[in-house]
Structures are given as structure tokens and as C-alpha cells.
Amino acid sequence: MIEFVLDGRSKVNTYVQLVQQVKQALRVGLLVPGDRLPKVRDVAQSLAINPNTVLKAYRELEIEGLAEGRPGVGTFVTGTLAGDSLANQADLRTELLGWLRKAQAAGLSDEDVTALVDTTIRAARQADALQEEPA
Amino acid sequence: MRGQEMEHVLEAEGLGKRYGARWALRDCALRLPTGRIAALVGPNGSGKTTLLHLAVGLLRPDAGAVRVFGETPYENTTALADIGFVAQNTPVYRDFTADELVRMGGKVNRRWDATLARTRLAQAGIPPHTPAGKLSGGQRAQVALALALAKRPRLLLLDEPVASLDPLARREFLQSLMGSVAESGTTVLLSSHILADLERSCDFLVVLQAGQVHLTGAVEDIVAAHQQLVGPRHHGEPIDGVATVVRARHTDRQSTLVVRTDGPVTDPAWTVHELSLEDLILAYLAGSDTQSNHEAWGVAA
Numbered sequence: 001m002i003e004f005v006l007d008g009r010s011k012v013n014t015y016v017q018l019v020q021q022v023k024q025a026l027r028v029g030l031l032v033p034g035d036r037l038p039k040v041r042d043v044a045q046s047l048a049i050n051p052n053t054v055l056k057a058y059r060e061l062e063i064e065g066l067a068e069g070r071p072g073v074g075t076f077v078t079g080t081l082a083g084d085s086l087a088n089q090a091d092l093r094t095e096l097l098g099w100l101r102k103a104q105a106a107g108l109s110d111e112d113v114t115a116l117v118d119t120t121i122r123a124a125r126q127a128d129a130l131q132e133e134p135a
Numbered sequence: 136m137r138g139q140e141m142e143h144v145l146e147a148e149g150l151g152k153r154y155g156a157r158w159a160l161r162d163c164a165l166r167l168p169t170g171r172i173a174a175l176v177g178p179n180g181s182g183k184t185t186l187l188h189l190a191v192g193l194l195r196p197d198a199g200a201v202r203v204f205g206e207t208p209y210e211n212t213t214a215l216a217d218i219g220f221v222a223q224n225t226p227v228y229r230d231f232t233a234d235e236l237v238r239m240g241g242k243v244n245r246r247w248d249a250t251l252a253r254t255r256l257a258q259a260g261i262p263p264h265t266p267a268g269k270l271s272g273g274q275r276a277q278v279a280l281a282l283a284l285a286k287r288p289r290l291l292l293l294d295e296p297v298a299s300l301d302p303l304a305r306r307e308f309l310q311s312l313m314g315s316v317a318e319s320g321t322t323v324l325l326s327s328h329i330l331a332d333l334e335r336s337c338d339f340l341v342v343l344q345a346g347q348v349h350l351t352g353a354v355e356d357i358v359a360a361h362q363q364l365v366g367p368r369h370h371g372e373p374i375d376g377v378a379t380v381v382r383a384r385h386t387d388r389q390s391t392l393v394v395r396t397d398g399p400v401t402d403p404a405w406t407v408h409e410l411s412l413e414d415l416i417l418a419y420l421a422g423s424d425t426q427s428n429h430e431a432w433g434v435a436a
Binding site for chain 1: 172306309310313338
């Protein structure tokens with residue numbers, strides 16, 4: 001069983017934070033298929049959050065095929081994220097290191113790099129969103 | 136899971152209440168969907184208590200109507216069995232102990248879950264045989280909540296339940312409330328002027344200001360539809376993607392706008408920032424304030 005925590009200063013939606021924590025636990029193998037997720041009631045009470053938020057997070061995990069709700073029993077882990085993505089991360093990290101050295105050589109400070117990454121992610125997401133629903 | 140039998144548990148249409156010449160609540164339109172935890176927000180004197188008292192039939196409307204489960208509570212008291220109400224400052228009979236209050240509740244209510252109340256009180260660490268008057272404010276609030284929940288209400292109305300509590304007691308109260316509601320599926324309407332806790336606990340919002348509903352809807356939709364824009368001095372010309380300007384602040388060359396959007400704001404002159412629920416509510420409350428002050432003083436805003 002895992003215990004959820006909330007980052008009070010984070011701007012990330014509460015239900016997204018819960019989803020991310022389950023995914024993180026799946027990535028590092030803290031949760032495996034068959035494990036039960038904490039009861040909605042218990043999460044709502046311990047974090048003093050709206051039970052609908054917990055339900056929404058669990059529904060999201062169901063949609064992504066990572067969990068399954070069994071009426072009257074609870075929500076159980078059915079998928080896994082361990083393995084592939086960890087290996088991918090190692091490759092990506094190596095590439096990123098190479099890119100970071102290039103950025104350094106080009107005179108970018110750490111802050112410049114972070115800003116560049118942030119704005120690029122945002123621009124890419126915006127472009128994706130525009131493609132999905134043309135105005 | 137959470138109740139689905141009726142779409143809206145509480146509906147108000149043109150609802151108004153007058154004290155003498157002053158309208159405490161005016162032309163109030165509101166629909167609270169089933170299964171929500173709704174926050175009723177507004178400064179002191181904005182009509183929150185009046186609205187709640189109308190909903191539990193303690194007051195008779197002077198205009199319009201309020202319906203709870205399709206009934207008008209002032210005329211038809213059968214609806215009251217399904218409503219739990221915790222009044223401001225969580226009053227309980229101070230000479231009675233929590234245990235006595237639970238037993239008393241069983242005598243005056245048709246539906247009464249004493250086990251639920253005792254379980255709640257035990258979890259909250261309330262001593263059973265201490266007179267309520269000798270309990271702390273936080274403990275008394277827990278007693279009032281446990282008693283309201285023992286009715287197994289389908290709608291729970293709470294008037295400023297956490298206003299007078301210290302931060303720890305406030306957190307404990309909200310934990311109890313969220314845990315109970317998760318179990319029972321009760322729809323909740325709670326008034327508060329403490330905005331900080333609301334974003335976590337509430338998924339529906341009603342903003343009252345000077346007796347009128349300024350904003351209402353699902354929190355998720357409201358947050359998604361508002362943004363803060365920072366850009367060059369704005370003189371009221373339309374901006375692509377902006378439906379209405381909620382609040383505008385200006386320096387001689389820069390403007391900061393809180394806006395309701397109807398599409399993406401893509402004009403590169405404007406930097407777009409996300410708004411927290413708290414900032415958004417404050418923008419609505421401050422926005423209308425400035426306007427009325429300027430009118431009252433006869434100067435341009």
C-alpha cells in the first residue's frame with residue numbers, strides 16, 4: 001500500500017498529483033499488478049481533499065489501463081510502467097547530457113537552459129493542442 | 136458511488152430576502168448538482184447565511200423560490216429530514232455531554248445513526264462525558280458535524296464551520312468532513328471566507344457579493360476558463376480569446392488583466408498566467424468593489 005502526499009505549493013492539479021504518484025510508484029516497482037490502491041475514503045480523509053478528486057484520479061488510471069475498479073472491493077493495479085521506460089530514460093539521459101554540453105559551449109547558463117526547455121515544452125504542447133482542435 | 140438519483144439537489148430562482156429596506160439576497164439563481172462539495176464564498180454580509188437559512192426553511196423568501204429535493208423548505212418540512220445543517224459557531228447545548236447529545240438526537244430525529252455518530256466522535260478523540268461547553272472550539276465543531284451526519288442527510292449545509300478554528304482544528308475538521316462525505320455521498324454546501332482550503336476540498340463554487348451571485352459553476356470549468364494576462368497598457372480594445380475582463384489593473388504602460396476566456400489567447404503581446412482558485416475569487420470580489428466605489432464617489436474608474 002502506498003500513501004499519497006500533496007505538494008501544497010505545486011500548481012499541478014491535485015488529481016494529476018495523485019496519478020503521478022501512482023505512476024512513479026509503478027515505475028520504481030513500489031506498486032505491482034494486483035496491489036490495492038488506498039481507499040477513496042482514506043485518501044480523502046488523510047489529505048482533507050474532495051473524494052471526487054480521488055475518484056477522478058483512479059478513473060484516469062483506469063482509462064490508461066493501469067488500474068481497475070472492482071465495485072465494493074476497491075481499486076487494484078493492473079498495469080505496470082517498470083522496465084521499458086527506465087531503459088529509455090537512460091538513453092535519453094545520455095543524449096541530454098551531450099546536448100547540455102553543447103548548450104554550455106554555446107554560452108547558455110543553467111537558468112537559460114531551464115527557461116529554454118520550459119518554453120519549448122509549452123510551445124510544443126500548444127502546437128499539439130492546436131492540431132487536435134482547429135479553431 | 137456518489138448519488139445520482141437527482142440532477143440538482145438545490146435550486147434557487149430569482150431568490151431574494153429583504154431585511155427592512157435592504158436586500159440581503161437579491162435575484163439569486165443557483166443550481167447545485169448532486170454529489171458535489173460546494174463552497175459558498177463571499178465577504179461578511181454578502182448574504183451567505185441568509186441563503187443557507189432560506190435553504191433550510193428558517194427564513195421565508197421575499198422573492199423567487201428555493202427548492203431542496205424539489206420541495207420548498209419553508210412550507211414543506213418533510214424535506215428537512217434529508218438536510219443536515221450546522222449553523223455558524225457550531226452551537227450545541229453546552230450543558231450536555233457529547234454522549235447525551237447523541238442519545239437526544241435519536242429521540243428527535245426519525246432517521247438516526249447513533250453508531251455513525253459515536254464512531255466519528257471516537258475517531259475525533261472527543262471525550263464522551265464532558266459537557267460540550269467545556270470542549271474546545273475544534274471539538275465542538277466535530278460534535279456538531281457528527282450530529283449532523285447522524286441524520287444521514289442527502290444534503291449537508293454548513294455555515295462557516297471552520298471560521299473560528301485554529302489551523303490544526305480546521306484541518307482535522309475538513310479531514311472528518313471529507314472522509315464522511317466519501318462514505319455517504321452526501322452533497323455539501325459550505326460557506327466560508329477562508330479561501331485557502333477550498334481548492335482542495337470543493338469542486339463547485341458559488342461566489343456571493345452584496346447579496347448577488349457573481350460566479351457559479353464547477354471549479355474545474357471556472358479555473359480552466361480564467362487567466363491572468365500581462366501586457367501593454369490596455370484601453371478596452373478587444374483581445375482575441377478574451378470573453379470578459381473580470382478585473383484590470385494598469386500602470387502608465389502596463390496592464391494586468393484577469394479575464395474569462397472563450398478561446399486561446401495567442402496574441403504575443405500578452406503573457407498568459409494560470410490563476411489559482413483563490414486569486415480568481417479575489418479578482419471577482421475586488422473587481423466589483425472598485426466599480427461600485429467609483430460610482431459612489433462619482434469619479435471615473
